[in-house]
Amino acid sequence: MPPRPPVIVYPPSPTGGRRVRVDGQILGLAHSLTDIVDLLRRAGLELSEYEAARSALIEWRGGGPYVWVRPPP
Numbered sequence: 001m002p003p004r005p006p007v008i009v010y011p012p013s014p015t016g017g018r019r020v021r022v023d024g025q026i027l028g029l030a031h032s033l034t035d036i037v038d039l040l041r042r043a044g045l046e047l048s049e050y051e052a053a054r055s056a057l058i059e060w061r062g063g064g065p066y067v068w069v070r071p072p073p
């Protein structure tokens with residue numbers, strides 16, 4: 001089994017935003033791809049928005065890098 005990506009972006013929450021976890025530590029709540037880049041920069045990972053949207057280091061759960069609201073039931 002291949003190793004898991006060190007960055008996980010969780011599905012959009014009911015109240016908005018997506019939790020971001022790096023190596024098991026929750027970094028915060030992101031409301032945009034810009035927020036993801038800022039959180040990762042603080043964790044020592046320098047990526048542009050373009051790189052973050054396409055990086056194999058990031059596992060996007062519940063939608064890709066352009067999904068920021070939960071779909072209606």
